[in-house]
Amino acid sequence: MDFRLTPEQQMLKDSARDFLADHCSSDFVRQMEQDRRGFTSELWAGMAELGWMGLLIPEEYGGIGWGLTELVVMAEEMGRACLPGPFLPTTLGALALAQAGNEAQKQEILPAVVSGEAVLTLAYLEAGCAVYDPLFQAATARKQDGAWLLEGGKLFVPDAEASHWILLCARTSGSLRDQEGISLFLAPRAARGLELRPLKTIAGDKQFEVSLKEVALPPDALVGEAGQGWPLLEQLLMTGALAKCGEMVGGAAKVLEITADYAKERVQFGSPIGRFQAVQHHCANMLMDLESSRFITRKAAWSMGQERPNPMLVAAAKAWVSEAYRRVVSLGHQIGAATAYIVEHDMTLFSRRAKAAELAFGDAAYHYGQVAQRLGL
């Protein structure tokens, strides 16, 4: 057992913190919320230069080929800085290709991801479904004249407009909610019949509705085998969930820093408010939520790289961290009071993102369901 980061991981983390301190101030973050694209080419290029987008990409395609542990460590820094932009969608798209893409797809796209030229995203949720349920795949893909014809719609697709490629989930067989019959396709964002409609969200992130009207894709747009996409999708979603956990841990750490600093400085009734027991207890609860979130996230990520991985830990982490982070921002607001509730205050960046992250890749309700299933209930 060893809870420490390796020297390499520590270096990665430190350089990420330095880079983000320089290039991703909270003012910049606020600005990007108003920006249509939600990030800048300069930022993206800088990240590429540091090799971030190649984190999970095998070395043969120019990446670093690291694992989930490193991803969550990086994500902590990103969450701490509220990093905007398509890092995670691109990473997941690239991971899909690396895992199941054909050689041509890999050759064409992975190096472009690493260099920052290609932005990717993953489209898998649908509007017809009232709860988070990635098995709900009503969009269809059928073969016609040697091409794939996609029909239907996707919702909550991050950064679709900024993406060059969209990984689309569609059903090639089976009924709604069958695991069998789900397929992944690689579609250029500019494909005919593929239309985007921006959503307005609590976090000011850039999510889209994607509608697919007779979108024709070549046969080799299929990623992996037809109808066998579920295990891949499931893996991508676990990776996404872990990365979101990492982001939430980083956010929670920053929120607690802001809050503890304030509690030490803010004087009321002739004393720093951090001396009052109620404030101490709130802060203690925040610290317990923070550290427990960090440990369970890292353990889950570590486990997925082991010989006998334990996917229940991923569900446990996403359920726990989603709720823990919500508690942390609530207490942060409670202690920060009116001051922290003004839009200029950084707290408001974190509390809005906490909700978005809680919902991304499955809320606590979904992941408790996953845990129950894996417990054999």
Next chain:
Amino acid sequence: MDFRLTPEQQMLKDSARDFLADHCSSDFVRQMEQDRRGFTSELWAGMAELGWMGLLIPEEYGGIGWGLTELVVMAEEMGRACLPGPFLPTTLGALALAQAGNEAQKQEILPAVVSGEAVLTLAYLEAGCAVYDPLFQAATARKQDGAWLLEGGKLFVPDAEASHWILLCARTSGSLRDQEGISLFLAPRAARGLELRPLKTIAGDKQFEVSLKEVALPPDALVGEAGQGWPLLEQLLMTGALAKCGEMVGGAAKVLEITADYAKERVQFGSPIGRFQAVQHHCANMLMDLESSRFITRKAAWSMGQERPNPMLVAAAKAWVSEAYRRVVSLGHQIGAATAYIVEHDMTLFSRRAKAAELAFGDAAYHYGQVAQRLGL
């Protein structure tokens, strides 16, 4: 709107408090837990003298003919004193007879209840059912040779051994969980084929399993119409739930008194612990739970006496008070610490009874279900 008790209610309450202070000390309560019958004839006779068992019985049968509001006010005092014995089962049995019994049943039994000669109880739950569900009636009653033959079993029957009469629920038609087909019968405790097995419970109260093996009852043992017992049973259970809410309110009031007194007296770190903010906040939470419980209970009881009663309030009260009282005893233990955890300390009487009361006449889960149903969900 008027939250005050009427002078008559206040008098009732005051005299109950006086009587119980004299006749129901906590030592007596502890003693009765060890006693097989669980109460004494002296106590019972004293209660009868004050007219308690006649509270809901019409004046023509010797009772006072008061309503649910008075019942919950009385129950508060009983809960405060942890009054043992079959007051509530007897009251419910008598209410059943007063509402639906035939004239002979009323004439024979109601005056005997008032005078303290007759002890009654109500048997409606069954062992085959994993959750609280009064619709689950598997015990059967069929007509044979002009008599009713009852077969089956009942569980969680309070004070069965001390009772002279048991109101038994059994199914005369319909399937399990049908409202239609539930009937009530008045059986002498000594009826042949009716056997009792004592249960050991958290509160040290006297609950029994009742098994019915070809118990033959005369035709006029039927209370009300055959198969039409559900509305009556439902009313009895709402009455029972309200009385339990009253008991819990009284218990919570006493627990808070004990706790606040302790917090003012107990000195640690050179100060009464009641000065520490964490203790103040616990006490504030207890007070909110107590007063909200009292108000919702009284309002629900009042409502049931109005032209347009709102039974949802009864379910709301039982759900809320059951959980609130559990919170109150938990905080009482938290503040009372080790001292309050020793069997000689009165806290332990209340916290064990809190669980029993929470479960009686439906736990919070059941009543949330009732609320959901009445909300049209």
Next chain:
Amino acid sequence: MNFGYTDEEERFRQELAVFLDKHLTEEIARQNWEDKGVGPEAREFSRKLAAYGFLGMGWPEEYGGKGLPPAYDFILLDELGKRWGAHVPLDVGYTMVGHTILRRGSEAMKKEFLPKIVGGEIEFCLGYTEPNAGSDLAAMMMRAEDKGDHFLISGQKTFNTECHYADYHWLAARTDFSPQGTGYKGVSLFIVDMDAPGVTVRPLWTMSGERTNEVYYDEVKVPRERLVGEKNKGFYYMMEALGSERNQVFVPSRLRPVLNMLLAYAQETRYQDRPLSKDPVVRRQLARAAVELEVAEVVADHSRWLEALELPMTHQPEMTKVMVSELEQRLVNAGMRILGPYGQLEEGSPWAPLGGRIEWYYLHSFMTTIGAGTSEIGRNVIAQRGLGLPRG
């Protein structure tokens, strides 16, 4: 014991309901609901409320009221609340300041202000909080120097919410600078014209889009007649008014439309071929919210009843405040859970459920346990006043 309303009260409620269903448009409701600032529509609505006889029931006849029990004003608040109207349009005057003027103001002040307040014509904004005086209001530093026929006031207030549209500032400032005047001693209350020279209002925007303000005073001359009651007694007046203010501001019925919206959503939205309302977890969440709301209503009723009968209020209004504000958070969190991924969509977004109101309420709900006093201070008050625990 009686938890109902009289026939007269019920009749008033029904007439009011007819009026509100007709005149209280969503636009007007939202101007209050979201503190976006009361515009001409809401002012118009306010005057209509008065004209139709729904304002001022509980106020003395000599100042434009009807001299009836306060129950009528609570019915008004409840009926507004059920229709997304957070409170009467010009509410600081009507539900807070007016009562202190009535209790403590000079006869001239009463004559000048009360009829207009009761008539729904003017609005006040509270001027209490300062950058270094939040929970610890008694630490306020705003200086009001007594110049005989006027006071000269300088300093800064913050989080003064209605100041960008109110007509008058209900200002607390320090008038005793001697060693005896520290803390809660030495504070006085003033009524200041918002357009008085030297008063500057700067916006602060909250996370949920409400506007609040910083207010700067630069040697503002305030006539002596605008001193409320006695000099240096202001803090007592503020505290004396607090219970009633809590009763009027923390109105559980405002959560009814939120609950109803969620009930309807759960019934109308299907997943796996059945409505969400058949999911036991959703049922539990909604039932619990409904129960909590019933409970909050009777708790609030108790506190209002004490006020109406002028019985002593100790911890009860604070209890209402803490319970209603925390219920709001739990209710909105339950709502967000039920909406799942759709909960993050804002008003105006494709696919935003329930008009994005739950999302807005979620952001808003972070404030409910802070605004007008934190839950932490509230619990101290409850323990100390309600149970006699020693002060910390």
Next chain:
Amino acid sequence: MNFGYTDEEERFRQELAVFLDKHLTEEIARQNWEDKGVGPEAREFSRKLAAYGFLGMGWPEEYGGKGLPPAYDFILLDELGKRWGAHVPLDVGYTMVGHTILRRGSEAMKKEFLPKIVGGEIEFCLGYTEPNAGSDLAAMMMRAEDKGDHFLISGQKTFNTECHYADYHWLAARTDFSPQGTGYKGVSLFIVDMDAPGVTVRPLWTMSGERTNEVYYDEVKVPRERLVGEKNKGFYYMMEALGSERNQVFVPSRLRPVLNMLLAYAQETRYQDRPLSKDPVVRRQLARAAVELEVAEVVADHSRWLEALELPMTHQPEMTKVMVSELEQRLVNAGMRILGPYGQLEEGSPWAPLGGRIEWYYLHSFMTTIGAGTSEIGRNVIAQRGLGLPRG
């Protein structure tokens, strides 16, 4: 980063598991589990644990240990916990006192006691709490007068839990009565024979049937050699040992059998023609408990890992303590909810589900957030040591 065990550690665990499955009977487990008092069976089991080489892995070889990392002792605790064994049979000596003797005792004291502790032969009981020194331990009044070759001790302890079967009292008493010796200064630690003349033990029975004790000292003579370390340093030694004690006493794995029991119950018990485990509310409750247990385990692991590497522990053991104790309450409450009306039935009653263990645990769980320090003090410690917030 590595959250797993080495191959050697895994091998140890497996051998241990085989041993425990054979030798750890329910009777023995319950003697510890319910603090009913360790009887001859558990003492026998304790000696066997040692004889088979499962005790003392983490202790120095010169005192009977194997000189291996502390991880092995944690594995021992985990495997016991999974089988309802709350801790090693003679646990105060092994998991608490022994470490302080090792750190602070004289060589003679080490030689006398450590081999017997490591060999599972003797037990201690803690003598800290007094009627007026609970959370505020530093207020203790027990007097130990220095008489040169011995100390003369008088006074009263309370809630000293294992004293009715322990061999030695690990006693904290005041040895400095000067103005400088107040509070945490001037306290010393002693090892006292439980059968020393003048020591009286009186039972106190808890709500859940455990026995704890009042212990009275009436001019008890304790030889100077039984003073632990330096005079007047006792409180420092107590505090120094606290983190490790928390790590050893608050063992999440003890909740595994409770969870497993409930999982099985939900799967096997049917209502309306389906297992309870298919009810979404029950599923949610059990899943949440399972998640919390996973989380508590990794939190505890972190704190143990710090201890094993002798890295500084500040708030971490306290965090483990607070989280594990509160998880126990939530888990048991979930269990009671799932059992419904059957939850009130005690062991030995007809129809008592799961042998009445949940009912017992429910009563027991009121104590977990009090015993060995309240959650309130725990949170103060976490905030102050973990975040540097100022002391109150």
